[in-house]
Each structure stands twice: as structure tokens, then as C-alpha cells.
Amino acid sequence: MRRFHDSNPAAVALYYLCVTGVTMFSVNPVIISISLLASVLNYCLYAEGGVKPHVFSAVLLIVLTAVNPLVNHNGMTVLFYLNDRPITAEACIYGLVTAGTVVASLYWIRLFTKAMTSDRLLYLFGRLSPKLSLILSMSIRYVELLRGRWRRIRDTQRALGLYDDGNPIDALKGSARVLSILITWAIENGIITAESMEARGYGTGRRMSFRMFRFRSSDAILVIVFIALTALGVIGIGAAKIVYYPAIGMDLTEPVSIAGYGGFAVLSILPVIINTKEAVRWRYLRSAV
Amino acid sequence: MALFEISGLSFRYPKSEAYALKDVDIVIGQGDFVTLVGPTGSGKSTLLRLLKPEMQFNGEIGGKIRFDGKPLHTLDARESAARISFVAQSPEEQIVTDKVWHELAFTAENLGMKQSEIARRVAETAAYFGIAPWYRQATAQLSGGQKQLLNLASVMVGEPDVLILDEPTAQLDPITAARFIDTLYKLNRETGVTVVISEHRAEELIPLCDRMIVLDKGCVVYDDAPRDIADRLDKSSPYLPYLPQAARMFIESGKAGRCPLSVREGRRIFGGTQTNESKTARRSEDDRTAALEIMDVFFRYEKDAPDVLSGLSATVYAGEIFAVLGANGCGKSTAAAVIAGLKKPYSGKVKLFGRALKEYKNGSLYKENVSLLPQDAESVFLRASVKEELEGCEEVLAKLPFDLSPLFSRHPYDISGGERQLVALCRALKSKPRLLILDEPSKGLDPVSKRRLAELLIQLKNSGVTVLMVSHDVEFAAVCADRCALFFDGAIAACEETDGFMNGNRYYTTAAVRILRGRHEGAVVG
Numbered sequence: 001m002r003r004f005h006d007s008n009p010a011a012v013a014l015y016y017l018c019v020t021g022v023t024m025f026s027v028n029p030v031i032i033s034i035s036l037l038a039s040v041l042n043y044c045l046y047a048e049g050g051v052k053p054h055v056f057s058a059v060l061l062i063v064l065t066a067v068n069p070l071v072n073h074n075g076m077t078v079l080f081y082l083n084d085r086p087i088t089a090e091a092c093i094y095g096l097v098t099a100g101t102v103v104a105s106l107y108w109i110r111l112f113t114k115a116m117t118s119d120r121l122l123y124l125f126g127r128l129s130p131k132l133s134l135i136l137s138m139s140i141r142y143v144e145l146l147r148g149r150w151r152r153i154r155d156t157q158r159a160l161g162l163y164d165d166g167n168p169i170d171a172l173k174g175s176a177r178v179l180s181i182l183i184t185w186a187i188e189n190g191i192i193t194a195e196s197m198e199a200r201g202y203g204t205g206r207r208m209s210f211r212m213f214r215f216r217s218s219d220a221i222l223v224i225v226f227i228a229l230t231a232l233g234v235i236g237i238g239a240a241k242i243v244y245y246p247a248i249g250m251d252l253t254e255p256v257s258i259a260g261y262g263g264f265a266v267l268s269i270l271p272v273i274i275n276t277k278e279a280v281r282w283r284y285l286r287s288a289v
Numbered sequence: 290m291a292l293f294e295i296s297g298l299s300f301r302y303p304k305s306e307a308y309a310l311k312d313v314d315i316v317i318g319q320g321d322f323v324t325l326v327g328p329t330g331s332g333k334s335t336l337l338r339l340l341k342p343e344m345q346f347n348g349e350i351g352g353k354i355r356f357d358g359k360p361l362h363t364l365d366a367r368e369s370a371a372r373i374s375f376v377a378q379s380p381e382e383q384i385v386t387d388k389v390w391h392e393l394a395f396t397a398e399n400l401g402m403k404q405s406e407i408a409r410r411v412a413e414t415a416a417y418f419g420i421a422p423w424y425r426q427a428t429a430q431l432s433g434g435q436k437q438l439l440n441l442a443s444v445m446v447g448e449p450d451v452l453i454l455d456e457p458t459a460q461l462d463p464i465t466a467a468r469f470i471d472t473l474y475k476l477n478r479e480t481g482v483t484v485v486i487s488e489h490r491a492e493e494l495i496p497l498c499d500r501m502i503v504l505d506k507g508c509v510v511y512d513d514a515p516r517d518i519a520d521r522l523d524k525s526s527p528y529l530p531y532l533p534q535a536a537r538m539f540i541e542s543g544k545a546g547r548c549p550l551s552v553r554e555g556r557r558i559f560g561g562t563q564t565n566e567s568k569t570a571r572r573s574e575d576d577r578t579a580a581l582e583i584m585d586v587f588f589r590y591e592k593d594a595p596d597v598l599s600g601l602s603a604t605v606y607a608g609e610i611f612a613v614l615g616a617n618g619c620g621k622s623t624a625a626a627v628i629a630g631l632k633k634p635y636s637g638k639v640k641l642f643g644r645a646l647k648e649y650k651n652g653s654l655y656k657e658n659v660s661l662l663p664q665d666a667e668s669v670f671l672r673a674s675v676k677e678e679l680e681g682c683e684e685v686l687a688k689l690p691f692d693l694s695p696l697f698s699r700h701p702y703d704i705s706g707g708e709r710q711l712v713a714l715c716r717a718l719k720s721k722p723r724l725l726i727l728d729e730p731s732k733g734l735d736p737v738s739k740r741r742l743a744e745l746l747i748q749l750k751n752s753g754v755t756v757l758m759v760s761h762d763v764e765f766a767a768v769c770a771d772r773c774a775l776f777f778d779g780a781i782a783a784c785e786e787t788d789g790f791m792n793g794n795r796y797y798t799t800a801a802v803r804i805l806r807g808r809h810e811g812a813v814v815g
Contacts, residue, residue, distance in 0.1 A: 119388060119425075130398070134386070141387035144429040149668075155631045156668040161655035161720040177671060185667055188702050192382035198343045200385075200444060201370025201399035210394035210407045 003278055004271040005046070008219040009120035010127070011226070016112040018230040019268050023104050027244070028237050029093075030252055030261050032100040038268035039107035045272060047114045057106065061099050068095025074245040094244045123213050130209035149185060153178045229267035236260010292451055292483050293317040293340060297352035300335055300507075305348075309335045310507040313352070317485060319450070322477045324494050324515075325487040326531040327504035329705045329735045333487040336504065337455050340485065341375045342366075357450070371400055374444035378456045378733065380436035384428045389420065392428055392439055396447040410446045418442040418472070432618040434465035438472065445476070451483040452476070458490055459706075459733035462617040462761030464796070467493045489735045492533045492800050496551040503528050519548035530736035534800030535559075555804035579643075580724055580755040581605040581628065586637035588627050597623045598634065599779035605724075607642075610746055610756040612766035612787075614797060615776035621759040622664065624776065625728045628757065629661040630654055641724065660722035664729040666713035670701035675712055685718045688752075690744050707738025714745065725749065727758040731765040743769040767791055767799045 005012060023035040043053070068091050070082070075090030116124075118140050126133035157178060197203075239256035243249040266273070293316070300310040310332045317323055325333045338344040339354060342364060354361040356373070364372075377383055386392045393415060397407040415421050420442055423435065431439065437457060444452070454473070458466035470493045477484050488494050495501060495515045503511040503518065510528070511518045519536045522528060529537055535555025539548050542559075549555045581604070588598040597620040605611045615621045626632045628639055630646045639646050641658060649658060662669070672678045676697035679686065686693060693712060696704055701712060710730060717725065730746075731739050746756055746769050759776070760766055766773050767787060774784035775797060783790065791798045795806070 119391075122391070134398075137386040137388070137391055141384070141428060144387070144427070145381070148429070152663065152665070153668040155626060156661070156663045159629050159631055159655055159659070159661035159663075159726075160669065160717055161652065161660070181668060181671060184670075184702070188667070189379075189382040192377065192379060193385060195344060196377065196383040196440075197385055197395075197399075199341060199370065199375045200396040200447070201367060202395075204366040204370055204399060206401045208398045208401050208404065208407065210391070210398050210411065211404060212390060 002218070004274045005115045007222055008213050008215045009116065009123045010215065011219045011222045012115055012120070013112070013124060014223060015226050015270070016108055016115070018226050020105055020108040020112070022230060022233050022237070022264060022267075023101060023108060026101070026237050027094075027097055028240055028242060028252070029097050029100075029250075030240075030257075031233070031237060031264055032097055032104060034261065034265045035104040035268055036100050036107075038265070039104050039111065041269065042111055042271055043107050045275075047111055049110075053110065057103050060106075061103050064099030064102055065092070065095040068092070068098065076247045090244055090246070090248055093248060097244075119212060123211055126209035126211065130207045133209055134207075146182065146186065150178060150182055153181050153185070157181075225270070226267065229263045229270075232263030233260050233267060236263065290319045291316050291355075292319045292321075292357060293485075294355040295352070298336075298339065298354060299351035300332075300339060300346075301349045302346065303348055308507050309348070310339075313507075313509055315502065315509065315512060317451075317483060320477070320481045320483055321500060322474070322484045322498045323486070323500045323502060324498040325485065325502050325504060326489075326491065326528075327487075327510075328737055329707055331504040332507040333504055334455050335507075337375075337453050337485065337487055340451075340453055341373050342369050344375055367400055370396070371447040372450045374447060374449040374452050376437075376440050376444060376452065376454045376457050378459050380433050380440060380460060383440045384436060387427055387429070389426050389428055389431070389439060390415075390424050393420070393424075393443050393446055395443055400447065410448070414442050414446050418445075432465075434461050434469065434617055437461060437469060441469070441472065445482075449482060451485065454484070454486040454488075456487055456489065456733070458488065462615075463490075463492075463763060465617055466490055470494050470497065489733075491531050495531075495533050495536075496554075501531075503531065515550060516548055519550065535804055538801065538804065552800055552803045555800075556806075559804050577606040577609075579604050580607040580609075580641070581757065582638075582640040583628060584638045584640070586627060586634045586639060588623060588632060588634045596779050598627060601627075601637070601780050603774060603781050603784065605755060605757050607755050608750060608753055609771040610750050610758070610769055612770035612773045613757070613759040613776050613781070614761065614763060614766055614773055615759070617761060619776055620779055621761075621776050622728050625661060625726050625757075625759045629659055629726050631661070655720060657721050657723065659724045659726065660717040660720055661726040662713055662717045662728065662730065664732055666706075666709045667702065669713040669716050673700060675699055675701055675704065678712060679715055682715050682719045685715050688748070689715070690748055691741055705738075706733040707735060707741070710734060710738070710742065711745070714742070718749075722754065724755045724757065727756065727760075729760055729762070730758055731760060731762045739765055739768075763791075763797060764799050 019035065019039075022031065026032060040054070043049070069087045072091045072094070073086050073088065075088030077089035078086040079089055079092070080087055118137070122133045122137055125136055154174075157174060236257045236259055239254045239260065241249070241251045295313055295315045298310055298313040299308050301308050313336065325336065327333050335346060338346055339350065340361075342361060356364060384392055385395055390411065393411045394407050397410055402410070415424050418438055418441070420439065423431065428436070428439070437460075441457070452473070458469050461469060473484055473486070474497045476482055486494065498515060500513065501511070501515040501518055502509060511521070515532075519532055519540065522532070522540055524541055524543070529540065532540070533550055535549040535552060535558075538555060538559060544558065549558055583601055583603045586598050586601040587596055589596045601624060613621055613624065623632065627634050630639070641649070641654075646654065670678055674697065675693070678701055679693070693708075693715065696708055696712065701709060704712070714727075714730070730742060734742065743765065750756060758766070758770070770787050772784065773787050773790040774781045775790075775794070776782070783793070785793065791802050792806075794802070
């Protein structure tokens, strides 16, 4: 079963670039609403993270909505006065839309980071430069290695009675000592790694980058679909006329705009559509077996 | 056909008067399986590294090395990388990348192979070495044995003519190590790759290899089939420790005939013979005071992770050497850390000299009570020389059964593994612990260093220090431990006096017991 996120990393990256881009540069309330709903739906389905991120998002939405009317006093419809400054309905609505933009973009970005595991990122960078991808891969490994090493050295030093976390100065001295051992160790063992690289022909000539992901025809189709739907969305946004200040004036119902909303809505729930289709096909295949 | 022709080879390190290698003449044929043995500092590593141009140490090289008919130094860099492969001792540091598949592809990537070629070789190699199940894992998550297998597999992707291995199993437990050696043997038989390996672990390797080269002080002492060398050695030979147990028992017994090498051959000869008697008198358990009591300890690293220790219980008596044996990655080291109070169990109690660990306040636990020496002695060292490192340890040094002062001017990272272990141990004794916990003390040591370490531990025991060691080295535990325990599945599965323990086990026991097993009681070491 080939789920959406199993597609070629380049296609997946392009997808998130499209949805995030449209969301970020739009002040169209319909687009933002679609984006927010779809991103939350995607997040709930494909990125398990409990309730916490949603609570955070809700708080962020409220705070960001409240900030705009407090600092921006444009607009004709005065709701009430706060410290002799007018709080306007226009500023509130604009605040809500921008807050929606930020929160929806955050959801998309979070989904992107979940989808882009280190292998996928490496694949993307590997296409740009095999050297860069190797450096990234080594860095990822070294961070993990040094972290574990730090813990081991700290334990050793403690067990030899050299590290006393009883008082802060001692603890600081102890940490400095651990860091000094860690650096010596990293240099010493870096030599072994360097030798191992050289022994295996690193630096003998042009390097290739082994790609774990193939660019299939289905990926090409996906890319075309992404671009077409994004273009439709952008044209739709362009056709809609929106003014927030001094008074809200919107013409959201141009036929072109409606087509654009449709296009963007399909784009933003495309992962759900593809995965559901695959799941149904899978069930059908299995029952056929 | 000769692959390597080495004639009159000598080597001297810069600023050194003495030769690390002298007049070495060796011919290694295509498909040979050659084992290099000898004491630490005999030039094994130097010789192996001279065979791989990228790994050569700086220094003055004399004599000739020809590879496949041409002088080695004329070999093109890419050809050398592909045709001559090198696997070193430490499983961890040789790994370059973060994912198993990437590590496998690394050699092929460097050699600039085509995408389809890399894919084929990586797939083939992963399948052959049984790597497929962990192909997509992060390299940091692998066990030591898996890491070393990955190192081997990743150089095999280059389809080399010769594999050079410098003590590849020194950091592995005996069962994993034997498996690694079997893989090498299989590779040698099935693909015809030439294998040149240096190793302290004679037991599994010697019976399998075609040729054994004994090096001492930079010279070749013996170069022949292992059985032929064994036939020529006598009881007093200093090279006896490099032979497997069966051969040593045979030579010491002075029997006539062909020398046995493997446990199987040894059993054919020694069936029914009686050797040494049980060496420790059994003491009753009641009249001893407990130094350490571990009661139903449970530990796990994360909330949702499985238990590493599940109901660990044990009592270590004052003034004994207690060995906890088990395979790599079974949780022995975690047990040591929990016992030393470095990690907190979520259930259960650890009592040290009658008091719970948390009753030791203000770091008093690690002053004059417990010292834990970890596997990697490097994490102990802080200073630029051994002398500075051992400052304040004069009392300890004065009592040592050997002299460490020749090492004083050296950097702790530049001395051999065995020496490093001894220096670290002295460092750990500085706080005058009553309980000394050792994590894999004999890892990577040659037979001579092991004997020294065992002597030191027994001396410590006699001076009243209780020693708890966790180890995978059964032979080492048999030499110095009073009691042994088998650690399995988070708890102690069996615990007995050393003799009874070794005689009771079938796999996790010394080679001597495996040879004599079922015939009599009381053989621990030959």
C-alpha cells in the first residue's frame, strides 16, 4: 500500500510548500478556514501528538486574534473603548484571519517535519549535493553519539567520586571536566572514523549519492496535480476582492473564486483522499485474495 | 597465486630507535585465511596497516610489499579502496553515517558507482549478511555485534580481494564473536576472499584458519598451519596462550600424536581424564557478611520501554569476587550502573554494607565505599599524561604486583588497551572503595594483560576489597571469580560457586569444561 507520505520526498516536500505557501500569503477568510480545518484534520490523522499541540494552537489563535485590535485601531465599526482607544470590529476580524493563517501554517509545518524523516531530508539534499547529504548524515549520527557519550562520561566521573552535584560550583566544575573529556574523546575517535572513511575510498574521486527513493510516474502525476490545484487556488484568490479597512468589503463569490476554493480544498485534503483510496483498494485486494 | 608478497619488510616509527617490524617475509595466497597472533606491541597492527595503503602509519618503511604482482604503493586510490578492505577493532567509531542502508552504500558511493549498481550490491550484501531486518534502522540503535557485522558488510560491498581485520571481535561477547568469526569463515569459503586477521581470541579462530603467523617483537616466529605450529610448541613456550584450550591441554599433558585444536577434537582425546581438583573450598553461606544486597530491582529506561532489569536479586559477600556473566546488550552494564547508584530503579532496593544507597549522603557513596569502572577506560582520563592521571594514587601503586612507571610520560590515549585498563583501575582505587564494580574489565585485553589484571583483582580481594564484575569473558571469570552468576532476561538465572557454575553450564562455560564435560567434576581451566 503506497500511502501519501510514501511518495517521493521531493513530491511530498513540494506538497507542503504549496499548501503552506497559499496559506501564508492569503488573507482570504474562506481559504484560511479551509486550510485550518484541513490541516487539523491531517494532523489528527497522520501525526499523533495527543491534545497538547491543539491546546497550544487554540491559545495561540485567541492571543493572536486579541493582539490585532489592541494595537490596530483602524476601522469604522467601533465596538467599545479600551483606555480611550477604539476597539473595532474590522480589526477583530482581520486579527482572527491572520491568527488563522499563522496557526494553519504552523500545523502544515509540523506535518512537514513529521513527514520528512532524516532519510527523506537527506534524499532531498543529496540531489543538490552528495557531499552535503553525507555531512548531514554524519552530523545526525554524531549528535546522537556525543549525547550518549556525555551521559557515560558523567556517570563514570560520578562513580569515581569526582563529580558531586551537591553544590552548584562543584556541579559546574564537574560539567567542565566532562566536556573536556568529551572533546578529547571526540577528536581521538574522529580519527578512527576518518580512517574508516578513507579506507573505504572517500575522496578518491566523484561521489555518488545512493537514493533510497525512486521518482515514479505516480510521483510525476502527483506533482502535476499539486501545481494545477495550487494555480487554481491562486487564481481564485486573485479573483476575490477583499478589503478589511476602513470597512469590510468582500466579494468572495465570483465563480472563478469558488473554483479556486474548490481546488485548494481538494489540495489540502489530498493526503486524506489518497490514503482513503489506497485503504479501500487494499481492502478490496485482500478480500479478492 | 600470491596476492601479497612481502619480503624483507621493516618498519620504524618516527623518532623511534627500535624497529616495530624487522625482516618480515610473508607470502599470502589468493583465498588464504591467515591469523596473526602475538603479544601486545608485537607489531600485528603495524603489519596489517602496512598492507592497506590508506591505513599506513607514518614512519620509515623498508623492504617490499607486492600486491597482485605490482608494488603496493603503485596501486591507484580507487583500486586500493575497492580491492583491499580493512575492518578495525571498535564497532562504533568505524561507522560513518546515521542509517544502516546509507552505511552499506557508503563504499559504493565513494567509488562513484552507478545508481543501479549500488542498489544491486547493497541489496545482495544486506541479504547475504542477514541485515535486511534492520536495513532501515539508525546505526546508533544497533548492538555491538550488529555494528561490527555492518562494518564487515559495508566493506564487502566493494567486492574486495582481501579482507584485513585488526582484532575485530575484541569488543564482542564470546557468542557474538564466534558468530562473527563463522561469518568470516563462510565468506572465505563461499566467495574466496582472502582473510588476514589479528586476534587474541584463539579459541574459535585457530581451528578454522589455514595459517597462523606468530609475531613477536616485530619478527615472524612461526608461519605455518596451526596444527603444525602446535606440534612444534612445548609446555614452556611463551606462545602457548595463543593456542586454543584443547591444544594447550594436549601439549601440557605431553601426549603423543596430532595436536587437537577444536573442542570437538579435544573431547575425543580427553574423554575420561581427570585434571585438577576443585580449587575453592565451599564455605557455608551463613557465616559471611553481605557487602551488597540487591532485592527485586526493576529498571527501565523510559516509561513505555521494556524492563531491562526485572526482579534482579543477588547477594555479594564481603571479600569475594563475584562475576555476573551474560551476552552483549543483555543489561549487565545497566545492572552495574543501578547497583552503583547511578541509575534509580523504579522498584526494589539496593543495600550496601547494610545501608540503603540513598542513606549515603553528600557523595559519601563514592568516597571510600563504591567505585565503578566502566567498559571504556577513556571516559576516566582527564589529564595529558599517565603520571598526572595517577596523582594521589601512590599508595595504590606501591602495592601493585607490577610496575606502571614506564608509562608515566605517555598520554593515556596512547597506551595499549591492557595498560589503559590497569591505569584506569588504579585511578578507581584512589578513593579506597570497599566495593569495586567493574564493567567488562577484560574487554580487548591480550592474554598477558588479562593475567596481570586477574592477579591484581585477587590481590585486592585478599586485602579485603569486595569485587563485583559484569563480564562476557567466561575464561577470565573462571580464573579469578569466587562465585559466578548468569544474567539473563533482566535477572539472575543461575548463581553458584565458580567451579559448580562452570561445570553446570553447557555453552556459557570455559572451553576446558566443554572438552571434559560429562566425564568428571572440577575442571575449570586447564
